[in-house]
Amino acid sequence: MAVNDYIRERFFPHLWCAGCGHGIVLNGLIRAVEKLGMSRNEIVMVSGIGCSSRISGYMDFHTLHTIHGRALAFATGVKLSKPELNVIVPMGDGDALSIGGNHFIHAARRNIAITAIVMNNRIYGMTGGQYSPLTGPGMLATTAPYSNIDQSFDIVEMAKAAGATFVARTTTYHVHQMADIIRSAILHEGFSVVEVMSQCPTYFGRKNKQGGAVEMMKRMKEITTPIGSKKKVENPDLIERGIFVELDKPEYCSEYNQIIERAMGGY
Amino acid sequence: MTRRIKFIQGNEACVEGALYAGLEFFAGYPITPSTEIMEHLSKRLPAIGGKFIQMEDEIASMCAIIGASLTGQKVLTATSGPGFSLKQEALGYAVMAEIPCVIVNVQRGGPSTGVPTHVSQGDVMQARWGTHGDHSLVTLTASNHQDVFAMTVEAFNIAETFRTPVILLFDEVVGHMRERLEIPEPGEIPIVNRLRTAVHDGVDYHPYLPREDGRLPMSDFGGVHRYNVTGLVHDMWGFPSDNPKIIHGLLRHLVDKIENNASHIAMYKTFYLEDADTVLVSFGSAARSALHIVKSLRKRGEKIGLLELQTLWPFPADIVRRYCNKASYTVVVEMNMGQVCQMVKTAVDHRERVFLANRIDGVFITPTDIKNILRLIKGRGV
Amino acid sequence: MAKAKLKEHRINREWCKGCGICVAFCPKEVLELDEQDKAVAVRIEDCIACRMCELRCPDLAIEVVVEKQESAT
Numbered sequence: 113m114a115v116n117d118y119i120r121e122r123f124f125p126h127l128w129c130a131g132c133g134h135g136i137v138l139n140g141l142i143r144a145v146e147k148l149g150m151s152r153n154e155i156v157m158v159s160g161i162g163c164s165s166r167i168s169g170y171m172d173f174h175t176l177h178t179i180h181g182r183a184l185a186f187a188t189g190v191k192l193s194k195p196e197l198n199v200i201v202p203m204g205d206g207d208a209l210s211i212g213g214n215h216f217i218h219a220a221r222r223n224i225a226i227t228a229i230v231m232n233n234r235i236y237g238m239t240g241g242q243y244s245p246l247t248g249p250g251m252l253a254t255t256a257p258y259s260n261i262d263q264s265f266d267i268v269e270m271a272k273a274a275g276a277t278f279v280a281r282t283t284t285y286h287v288h289q290m291a292d293i294i295r296s297a298i299l300h301e302g303f304s305v306v307e308v309m310s311q312c313p314t315y316f317g318r319k320n321k322q323g324g325a326v327e328m329m330k331r332m333k334e335i336t337t338p339i340g341s342k343k344k345v346e347n348p349d350l351i352e353r354g355i356f357v358e359l360d361k362p363e364y365c366s367e368y369n370q371i372i373e374r375a376m377g378g379y
Numbered sequence: 380m381t382r383r384i385k386f387i388q389g390n391e392a393c394v395e396g397a398l399y400a401g402l403e404f405f406a407g408y409p410i411t412p413s414t415e416i417m418e419h420l421s422k423r424l425p426a427i428g429g430k431f432i433q434m435e436d437e438i439a440s441m442c443a444i445i446g447a448s449l450t451g452q453k454v455l456t457a458t459s460g461p462g463f464s465l466k467q468e469a470l471g472y473a474v475m476a477e478i479p480c481v482i483v484n485v486q487r488g489g490p491s492t493g494v495p496t497h498v499s500q501g502d503v504m505q506a507r508w509g510t511h512g513d514h515s516l517v518t519l520t521a522s523n524h525q526d527v528f529a530m531t532v533e534a535f536n537i538a539e540t541f542r543t544p545v546i547l548l549f550d551e552v553v554g555h556m557r558e559r560l561e562i563p564e565p566g567e568i569p570i571v572n573r574l575r576t577a578v579h580d581g582v583d584y585h586p587y588l589p590r591e592d593g594r595l596p597m598s599d600f601g602g603v604h605r606y607n608v609t610g611l612v613h614d615m616w617g618f619p620s621d622n623p624k625i626i627h628g629l630l631r632h633l634v635d636k637i638e639n640n641a642s643h644i645a646m647y648k649t650f651y652l653e654d655a656d657t658v659l660v661s662f663g664s665a666a667r668s669a670l671h672i673v674k675s676l677r678k679r680g681e682k683i684g685l686l687e688l689q690t691l692w693p694f695p696a697d698i699v700r701r702y703c704n705k706a707s708y709t710v711v712v713e714m715n716m717g718q719v720c721q722m723v724k725t726a727v728d729h730r731e732r733v734f735l736a737n738r739i740d741g742v743f744i745t746p747t748d749i750k751n752i753l754r755l756i757k758g759r760g761v
Numbered sequence: 762m763a764k765a766k767l768k769e770h771r772i773n774r775e776w777c778k779g780c781g782i783c784v785a786f787c788p789k790e791v792l793e794l795d796e797q798d799k800a801v802a803v804r805i806e807d808c809i810a811c812r813m814c815e816l817r818c819p820d821l822a823i824e825v826v827v828e829k830q831e832s833a834t
Contacts, residue, residue, distance in 0.1 A: 115821060123618070124776050125820060131780030135819025143816065156600050158446070169607055169618065174600040176449065177609035177619075178442065179472050185439035189446025189454075190600060192430050193404050197450070197601050218435035287816040313780075325819075326785040368430065375425035 118142045118152065120172050127166060131325025133284040133310030137202070137231050138167050140287055140308075144294035155198045158187040160212060163237040163312075164204035173200075181212030184219040187226050195225070195365035198298060205232040205246040209265050213245075220274035223302045224364035229294065230267055230305065233312035241315030252319040268356055271305040278304035279357040283332040284311060286353065293355065302363050309336070309351075383562040389553040390415035392524040392560045393457070393483060394423060396531025399562070400570055403429045403452040406443035408436055408462060411495040412551040413485035416457040437462040441469035441482070448478045449608065451573060451599035453535055457483035459551075460493055463502060464509070470544055471510030472610045474633060477587070477595060479538040479573070481531070483547040485554040486663075488741045497741030498551040500663055503718040506546045507692045513630055515637035517644055518546040518692035522666040524560040527553060529568065530646075530689060536571035537644060541636055542595050548691060550714070552664035552743050573597060576604065587629075588615040593636055638693050645695035648687040649702065651677055655684030657753070658703050659736075660723055661712035662688040665744050669712040672746035672753075691719070696726040708756060709733045714744055765810040765827040770802040776822040783814035783823055 119142070128134050145155065155173040159165035161180035168175040174197075178186045183201050191199045208216050208230045219226060235253060236242040243253035248264040256262075271279045278300040282290045290308060297304035311317060311328035322328050337343045339354035385395070393416055397405075405424055407417040417433065424431040430447070434440040437458055444454035458466060463484045473480050486502050488494035506518045517537050521527040527549065534545040576596035578584040580603035589595050598604040607617040612629055614620045637644070650673055652658065661669040666687040673685045686702045688695060703709040704727050711720035717735045724730040736752040738744040770792070779798030789807040792800050792814060800823065802808070812825045 115824070119821065125778065125822075128819065130778035130819075131782060132819055135821070136782075136817055139816060139818060139821055142821075152605060153601065153603060169609070172605055174449075174605050175607045176446065176600075177607065177611070178445075179468055179610055182438060182442045182469065185434065185442035186446040188432070188434070188439070189404070189406060189443035189448075190450055191446075192432055192443070193447035193452050194450040194599075194601050214435055215439055218439070284817075287813070291816075325780045325782055329782065329786070329817075368425075368432075372425045372428055375422070376428065 113146060115142050115146070118145060118172055119170050123170055126170055128163060129314045131311065131313045132163070133233060133308075133312070133325070134164050134167060134231055136284040136287065137229065137290070137308050137310060138170060140290040141167075141171075141200075141202070141229070141294055143291040144298065147291070147295055148298060150198060154196070155200060156190050158183045158190060158199060158201050160203055160207040161238075162204040162207045164202055164231040165207060167202045181207055181210070182215060183207070184212065184215040184226065184228065188219060188224055191224055191226055192365055192368065199226045200229065200298065201226055202229045202231060204237075205230060205234060205267075206236050206244040209267065209270070210245045217270070217274040220271055220276040220303050220305065222364045223275060223277050223361055225301055225303065227294070227297045227300070227304045227306070229297075230307045231310045232267060232307055233310040233316055235312050235316040237312050237315055241319060254315070254319070267305070267307040272357055275303075276305045277302035277357065277359040277361050278355070280305070280355040281307040281309070281351070281353045283309040283336055283353060285329045285332045289353065296355065296358075300358070302359070302361060382564060385560045385562065386557060387524070387560055388415055388555055388557055389524055389527050389549060390485065390555070391419055392527040393531050393547065393549065394419040395560065395562055396528040397455050397481070397535070398423060398427070399528070399568070400532045400535035401453045401572065402455050402535070404444060404447040404454045405430070405456065406432045406434050406440040406447070407456050407458070408434055408440050410437070410459045410462045412487055412554050413457045413459045413483060415554070416483060416485075437465035438469060441466040444480050445469065445473050445476070445478045448480050449600045451597075453479075453539075455481045455483065457485065459485050460487045460489045460495070460502070461491070463505065467509040471512065471514065473544040474510065474514045474516055475610050476608050477542040477633075478544065479542055480544050481534045481538055481547060482544060483549060486548060486550040494741040496551070498664060498714060498743055499739070499741065500550055500665060500713050501715040501718070502548060503691055503715065506548050513634065515634045515693060516544055516546065517541070517637060517690070518548050519646065519689055520548045520663045520691055521553065521689060522663055522687060523553070524558050526689065528560055528562070532568050532570070533646065536569070539571045539573055540594070541640065542597070543637060548663070550663045556664075575599070578604065585615040586617050587613060589632065589636075641693040641695065642697065644690055644693060645698055646689040647695060647698055648689065650685040650687070652684035652686060652702050655682050656706055657681070657683040657708040657710065658706040659683065659685045659710050659712050659749070660688065660699065660703065660719065661685065662691060662719065665712045665714055668744050668746045668749055672749045675746065676750075688719070694722045694726075696722070699723050699726040703727050703733070707732060710736050710749075710753060710756065712736045712744065712749055714738055767805065767808045767810045768826040768828050770805070770808070770814075771824040771826055772800050772802070773822040774799045776820045778820050780819060782817050782819065786817055787814055
């Protein structure tokens, strides 16, 4: 199938700003699904609220655009009730880790086979550039006019600690890697987390004088390095990208099927 | 064949009703005094191939049942006081996206943590108006286990018929009290199953276009029709819209589909109302004491009767008016500060003839309490 | 595997928002923004059909169409 077979063309051009990284994530996601050759009817995309969450409306899957932060909780209901469906949850950094932080860690802990794609642009875009839990200290935002003093989460470390069995990071610059990682994440039998470092030129870039989309993407190339590279030894500040965790552990829905077998035999 | 008879808690009667109605998926979070519902379902649901999950919090439980409902399953969550407050945003989502689901609130004393182990009926208005924005939904209640069972079945039927969340507003006394339940035979109470679209693959399916009878056939997630579900105002395909005509039309539809069927949804019981000059109006566990005092005063020849409401929302104003308008005294018996009493006053011509008999101290209202208040109202002293 | 041979850059001008990502990251400087800030291929002969413009386009506005390769087997 062609790229346009996966999208709802009548809603294009999309609502994101020029140069928004979320469009590149949409692009990479389509490539990943295209390579997998899955039927659109087998995929449910569940999203919350924010710029990133609007991605679901553009995709021609079963799409569930829910409330702020709770996408993974809705997705858990979809997945557990019909485990044969592939459930993909695109989220923003605020959506996933601020208001939705509790659902994020618990979905990871359960190891339910859902793919969480955290589109990390370090800002609340839709409401106009307020700082998020990923903004980081020293940055500016419309609610941090003097400088942000909030420390930020490390999405990868958090997902690992919470028990996610597939954890990866990539960027909107590294589009081949992004498509490959998303594909592996969807195939993974367990909770998978893909952090995609994404650019918000409109708010984060402008507020923090990081230039436009092009400059922000060049920067992502400069500040990241593949996992285990020599460059990381020389410069520990570099952010690693690639697959950090890929473990084979009992998946929640499979485990629940065993509970059903026990209950049906024993009740 | 003899019917199955159980001597159980009201919370378990609710479980029996839900399973009879065809429950397939439950998500919940522990909270007093509703926890027994989830405990029983954790055992019963997998035994019939259904799914039970204890979620990380109350909000997640409400969200999970909405997700499961969209795959075509009959779904339930149960909670109390604080948990019901937490569920309000997602409850509004179910209203907006028209998701069939049933929410049990076994009421306890509030506000806030209040009195977790004591009875109250203080969530009547919250059930109606807890979530933001204009909307409508259905709230049912019951005073005894047979009715808890029946109302639970009815809740699922209404949820499927109108594509709406239905709230079962029980209370701590009914939830924890043990009494007899006769479980009806299969087929004895009609069951409404999900209305699924007959539109074939490849033909444009409109998830939010009502049929002539007002019903909206659904298509399960995973089926051949891919559509969008959102909490934003949406068009007949489920896609967001800010067109004033669509906003107006959707809001009207969401409210009208319930309010225009209020008489169909209205369920109630009458006791000795034919010649009653004093009408007690009550619901839930309070109606048990109300019925007790009505029976005892009847024995003394007093013209007193009881209207027991089983549907609280949409408020059955016509029914209340029919039975209370000519009474010299209408006395609303409830364990709150007059939430149903206010509604009764708006339903009758002479609001000065409507009185409140209540308790708000976490103690179950007794027949003697009601008798004493009746004496005060009628100027006979205590 | 034979190298893909470019046929055309199919650019959807309705969808293109003129962010310039395709222009900046094209390894052969094939693309430019025109006076309306829409991407256009100006040096088609230099294109190596790497499709980086297509994959990085946030607007799904570029498709790199290649000649169908004759099977070599």
